[in-house]
Each structure stands twice: as C-alpha cells, then as structure tokens.
Amino acid sequence: xxxxxxxxxxxxxxxxxxxxxxxxxxxxxxxxxxxxxxxxxxxxxxxxxxxxxxxxxxxxxxxxxxxxxxxxxxxxxxxxxxxxxxxxxxxxxxxxxxxxxxxxxxxxxxxxxxxxxxxxxxxxxxxxxxxxxxxxxxxxxxxxxxxxxxxxxxxxxxxxxxxxxxxxxxxxxxxxxxxxxxxxxxxxxxxxxxxxxxxxxxxxxxx
Amino acid sequence: xxxxxxxxxxxxxxxxxxxxxxxxxxxxxxxxxxxxxxxxxxxxxxxxxxxxxxxxxxxxxxxxxxxxxxxxxxxxxxxxxxxxxxxxxxxxxxxxxxxxxxxxxxxxxxxxxxxxxxxxxxxxxxxxxxxxxxxxxxxxxxxxxxxxxxxxxxxxxxxx
Numbered sequence: 001x002x003x004x005x006x007x008x009x010x011x012x013x014x015x016x017x018x019x020x021x022x023x024x025x026x027x028x029x030x031x032x033x034x035x036x037x038x039x040x041x042x043x044x045x046x047x048x049x050x051x052x053x054x055x056x057x058x059x060x061x062x063x064x065x066x067x068x069x070x071x072x073x074x075x076x077x078x079x080x081x082x083x084x085x086x087x088x089x090x091x092x093x094x095x096x097x098x099x100x101x102x103x104x105x106x107x108x109x110x111x112x113x114x115x116x117x118x119x120x121x122x123x124x125x126x127x128x129x130x131x132x133x134x135x136x137x138x139x140x141x142x143x144x145x146x147x148x149x150x151x152x153x154x155x156x157x158x159x160x161x162x163x164x165x166x167x168x169x170x171x172x173x174x175x176x177x178x179x180x181x182x183x184x185x186x187x188x189x190x191x192x193x194x195x196x197x198x199x200x201x202x203x204x205x206x207x
Numbered sequence: 208x209x210x211x212x213x214x215x216x217x218x219x220x221x222x223x224x225x226x227x228x229x230x231x232x233x234x235x236x237x238x239x240x241x242x243x244x245x246x247x248x249x250x251x252x253x254x255x256x257x258x259x260x261x262x263x264x265x266x267x268x269x270x271x272x273x274x275x276x277x278x279x280x281x282x283x284x285x286x287x288x289x290x291x292x293x294x295x296x297x298x299x300x301x302x303x304x305x306x307x308x309x310x311x312x313x314x315x316x317x318x319x320x321x322x323x324x325x326x327x328x329x330x331x332x333x334x335x336x337x338x339x340x341x342x343x344x345x346x347x348x349x350x351x352x353x354x355x356x357x358x359x360x361x362x363x364x365x366x367x
Contacts, residue, residue, distance in 0.1 A: 052216070053215070053216070056232075061231075062231035062232035062345075063231055063232055063345060063360075065360045068304075068305075070305050106360055106361045145305035145306060146305075147304050147305050147341075148360070149234075149304060149342055149343045149359075149360050149361075150231075150232040150234075150343040150345070150359075150360055151232070152231055152232025152233075152234070152343065153232040153233060153234030153302070153304055153342070153343025153344070154234065154304055154343070155234075156216070156232070156233070156234030156235050156236050156255070156304070156343075157234060157235060157304050157305060159216070159255065160235055160236070160255050160256060160314050161314070163255060163256060163262075163271070164262070
C-alpha cells in the first residue's frame with residue numbers, strides 16, 4: 001500500500017522512526033555536552049505521530065510562548081524540521097553556557113539568539129546525521145530561522161506549508177538532564193512522503 | 208453572562224450578542240470577523256490557505272480556504288438573519304513568522320490578499336485590519352459591539 005500520509009505508517013516503520021530518534025538524541029546529547037562543557041544524560045525519546053492540534057496542546061497550548069527554530073531539509077530528503085525550546089530549556093542553555101538567566105524569552109539579545117540558533121543547528125544536524133549515516137542518503141540542512149512567539153502561531157508555518165501532505169507530523173519528545181535539572185525539548189519532523197518512502201526503502205523497510 | 212466561542216484552525220462559527228468569538232495564535236493564518244451591527248450577528252473564520260482550487264486534495268476541508276471559508280461563513284450568517292447590505296469586516300493575522308531567504312512564499316501575505324479579494328467580491332467593506340509583520344496574534348470578537356481585540360506575545364493589546 002502506498003503511503004499517502006503519516007497515518008499510513010505501520011508498526012515496523014514507526015519502530016524505525018523511533019530508532020532514528022534514539023540515535024539522533026544520542027548524537028545531540030554528545031554535541032550539547034561538548035558545547036555546554038557539562039555532563040548530559042538523556043532519557044529514551046518518545047517518538048509518535050500527532051496532528052497539529054495535538055502538538056500545540058502537548059507544547060503547552062496555542063498561546064504558550066516558546067522558541068521555534070525552523071530548519072529545511074534538502075538534497076535526497078526534502079522536508080522541514082521544527083525544533084521547539086520551552087522557556088526553561090532556553091534558560092538552561094544560556095545560564096549553563098555563559099551564566100545568563102533569562103527572565104523573559106521575548107527579550108533575547110543577539111548573543112542569546114545566536115546561542116539558541118546554534119543549539120537548533122546541533123540538534124537538527126544530529127538527527128540528520130543519524131539518518132544520513134544509516135541510509136547513505138545526502139541531506140543538506142539550512143541555517144535555522146529563529147522565532148519567539150506563541151506556539152500555535154509558530155506551528156501554523158509547517159501546517160500551512162505541508163497542508164497537502166496531511167495533518168500529521170513526526171513528533172519527538174526528548175528529555176535531557178543537564179547538571180541538576182531535567183529539561184525537555186521537542187523536534188518536529190515533517191518529511192515529504194516521497195522522501196520518507198525513499199528513507200524506508202534505503203533501510204530495507206517495506207513501503 | 209456572555210460566553211466565549213472558540214474558533215479553531217480551518218474552522219468558523221457565528222455568535223449573537225453578548226457572546227464573544229475567539230481564535231488563538233494566528234500566525235500566517237488569517238482571522239476574518241464579519242459583523243452585522245443591526246442584528247448584532249457576528250461571524251469568525253480562521254483560514255489557513257488562499258484558494259480552494261489550489262488544493263491537491265479534493266476532500267479537503269472547505270473551511271481551510273479563504274474563498275470557500277468566507278462563502279460558508281456568509282451563508283451561515285445570512286441564514287441566521289444577517290443583512291449583508293450592512294455587514295462589515297475586520298481582519299487580522301497573515302504574519303510571516305520566520306524571516307527566511309527561501310523563496311518558497313510569503314503565505315501570510317498571500318492569505319491576506321486572497322481574503323481581501325473574496326471580501327471585495329462579496330462587497331463587504333473592510334473597516335479594520337491588523338495584518339502582516341512577524342508576530343502571532345490572538346483575536347477576540349465581541350458580538351455586542353463588533354469590536355475586535357488583538358493580543359500578542361510582545362506587543363500591546365489593540366482594540367479596533
């Protein structure tokens with residue numbers, strides 16, 4: 001059966017995505033630990049397909065203000081990655097990295113923005129490298145675009161752009177333990193269905 | 208006691224005074240508020256995309272698009288007794304959330320443009336507009352007064 005949207009994924013395909021999520025999160029934790037010069041533990045990431053409304057609710061409701069980092073995928077795989085940082089995680093990054101407490105994430109200076117963009121870059125590259133090294137596919141990513149706003153408004157961007165792909169996204173819930181506190185971040189992956197089919201076929205998974 | 212009726216993404220609804228219509232966190236989507244000040248019938252639509260004809264998916268939700276969404280809202284208001292000779296429109300949203308060098312499109316701008324064309328076709332005058340720029344907006348529309356309130360994460364609340 002052809003895959004038309006993410007509802008059509010079977011349990012084996014979901015397992016593959018989960019495993020890619022695991023490897024990506026592992027890579028990401030290693031890179032983050034290097035950047036922040038601190039020990040980072042990771043929990044097993046939760047990977048599932050959700051529709052946009054579920055994503056927005058999961059991320060604290062439409063009006064919750066978050067940091068959104070948008071990365072586009074090009075090359076053999078096309079699609080979009082949206083990395084969502086809650087205020088607590090953004091604060092953890094800046095305080096661990098250069099000792100600055102963020103009182104209000106709507107008032108980030110250039111340094112904060114570039115630090116958070118770098119985190120987005122690292123996270124996106126970690127997942128993409130996991131996929132590329134397992135499949136042999138060539139995947140390029142763009143520099144992250146940055147936005148701090150209501151999560152509903154941020155998620156409208158992929159919802160609109162991928163309206164023809166369907167209402168579902170691949171949602172990865174990562175838990176990191178940095179020094180003494182546990183923080184969460186979320187990677188949202190919206191591949192074109194052709195790209196996802198190619199990815200599965202490279203891994204020998206039936207589509 | 209007035210109640211608040213929430214309009215989700217790709218959805219629409221109507222309200223009578225003293226109720227309030229609300230839609231949360233418009234990004235590139237556009238919120239269209241229609242109002243008949245005589246009968247105090249208010250309508251709100253939250254559209255995602257400009258034209259239904261551009262959809263690749265034939266079973267798509269018609270409330271998703273500016274043209275079919277506004278048409279359905281107008282019908283709904285008319286069947287409740289709204290007189291379209293005195294209906295006016297207020298619109299909000301259509302932001303560009305991410306500054307991007309990609310030439311993909313500025314969908315927010317295209318949405319606003321389509322909404323204006325459709326309203327013009329229905330001869331509904333736009334009396335207030337809070338569109339474009341780069342931030343999300345939450346919109347409340349009061350059926351008692353026809354006032355539209357726009358809230359955002361960083362800007363002051365606007366009442367039009």
